[in-house]
Amino acid sequence: MNKARLTVIDILLFLLIMFQVNFFDLISLPSIWSSLNSNVNKYAILIVSLVIWLLSLIPSKQDKSLKQFYDSQFSISTVFFCVILFVVWLGTSLTYGQTVLITFQNMYWYFVFPFLYFGLRRYLMEDINFIKFDKIIVLSGVIVSVLYLLYSKHIITLHPNAVIDIQNLAMGKEQYGFSRFQAPSDFIFFVSFYMSSTALMKIKRFDVKYIFQQMILIANLFFVGQVRVYFAISLLLFVFVLFMKGVSQFKKVKMVFVVLGIVAGAALILLIIKKLNFFGGGTRQASSIVRSEEISYYLSHAYDNKFFGIGFPDINNYYYLIRGFSPTYQASVFYLEDVGIFGFIAIFGVLGIVYLVLFLNDLFKTVKYNENRIIMLVILLSYLATYFTLIPLNASRIMLIPFYLIIVTVLSRSKNSEKNFIGAKL
Template sequence: MLSLSRFLITILIFIEINFFSVVKFPDVYYQIAGYKSKYLTTMICLILLLLNILYYKMAEERIKKNYFFSPLLMFFSSLIIVFIFSYAVYNQSLIQTMKESYYLLIMLSTYFFVTYFSNRNELNYFVKLINWTSTIYALLLIFQIFIFKYKNILFLDFDVRTLGNIATKSYGIRLSRPSDFIMFSILISLIGIKLDRIRLLDICSLMIRVYFLIFISMTRMNIMISFILIIVSFVYSNKTSKKIKQLIINSSIFITLILFSKKIYNFLLNYFFNGVRKSSGESRLLEIDYYTNHIFFNGIFGRGFPSDDKYFSLNHGPEGKYYISDIGVLGFFSVFGALGIVFYISTIYKFILLYLRTSSNKTILLLILLYFVLSSITLFFMDPQRTLYLAIIMALYSVFYVPEKENKGETSL
């Protein structure tokens, strides 16, 4: 059973990175497993859920509890309500409504991952899988951009359904789509370091991925999140000596002072907020204004799931250029309305409550909490590209949470 689970998880991760984008598949594949098409991912997650049910019946070892049962129950209840509401209000077929919402079923895999990660060997395998695939993928992407810049050669699969198009901007060549997976992999790597010990190879791997985020993807929020998580991981690590902690703190202060120097400040201002990036920021503000008006578009239910085929201008604005994935949790609120707000607040509450009550693994829980909260600002997890990551971090949080009474006489993960 575990061997089959490993195989399916490996395939799942390879689908997420489009098998390193080195192979161009037939068009039919991209219809079920492209950047925005998550039919194959959803199907594998449902199979894993079935395995989870079977494994529970056979498992002899203790299985960790899913501490997000209440928020998830609330979410799936809201999903059913909004689904039925959308089907009725927009006068569209069940298939059209399902087409706009099917990928949210990926959240059911949370129950599988809680079971799977309760096994320390399987957890270690998952960490190594994410580390190696993300590092190799980042190296391939960095090399591709280098070759394209100097030789104008493309050897990876660039398509609107996969990596998208290389964006040549005034500030450099940008490739943003893989940044979500790379950022997620950095979190998993930091958790792996907390579980084991830090090696030179781990440092090099992290540096490669951070380099990708800064100079290739140039996704502002992911850059900031990666730095925050890395600093928190080392400062709060029991394995980090006081001298190294002090060095990190002093270096952070030094870097902060440098950033306030005029030349560096002007460079960062231009990199993050001026020129093309400024226009990007202004576009975000327009999207925020448009979608926040949809939060109570249909009473407490938000906009729901109107089909793109019939309501494209409603979903994407009058010019068809707006996307809810650009505005973080506000995009989620615009779909689920008041129900989405209640789910998000209850989830944040559960994250914080478990963090305050855990008797061990506090730094790991803090890293996941920060990742969830900071990502929600502009890159919320209920988009097709990120839903799997939310299911995984909820499962990890449940696994690493250790109540005080359990810690007595038990060794935590």
């Protein structure tokens, strides 16, 4: 393999990751930076994503057969997403009497998805570029996990800029002796999911280093992030990797072991959650009740404007429409971000449902390209499980969606039928 050289895209990718983890929160940045890049403000990421897309338009010497085969993997659904984005943008402006600029300020981060996907889909298909990408994200994920494990125990000092983490710190929220910091969890889960997926497909080496890195990532999700869905899925996939490696020698009965592994892994997760009271009463139970109220409320507004739902009204003028009203708390405490795919449908309505159908069709088509269809299906279902409680296209997660789709595409490349399958293990 040719010696890897840093390219402009590599530098921009590294910059994107640094934006996502806020430079590991090691330094206190000027307040103006929070308006450009934070857990809810993504202007800096949008600008870099736009630059990456523009650079991707420059012709390259990449294998044409590789381009032709993979260009259409998620293209149809992503192009349709661009269309409905413009439709709902203009529709919201007309419906609520807002200027297009005000509406844009309430939804600009959605453009990160198509810019980044179309900008990177070919670049990361090349072995040498994907390997560099692997090193950047894994190292960054482990570093941010370790730093926040130490910070959560008050061993070191960091400077988080996510509002939710600052609020949790001020309120003294702790569990298991660790202060809660949620913002890094999206990226940490992404890295853990990526490592398990590539290990299952035998792209990433399964060794002591892999196990150690995963234990750090999962420990952060449990003790620091305390995000139930992320922790459960990460642990389940990690256990599944261990199980598959242990039974890989029994090739003739591999299918039986796969099924048994899935069942045993799910039972293990449920046992751990029950023993540790992870879904316990108190605030956890109240949260579940409110979430059911949120889902009912937001779905009732999914058809407000015929083709789309709530859209992107300005919260200053439509606060109660966006936040709803909880009978449990007797207050407006609903958040679209808390109800996953239901929040997406509430915003985009019928157009959003059509997009999801196209997206799921593109997603599950990747299964037929892979020789390990059962394992590929487990990976996809694990990823989709996050959609029920965490909206994938909100500001804090939008940058990661293109990475998920490109990784799924890489995993779908059959070793026997595709000459450009990644040969070198990561």
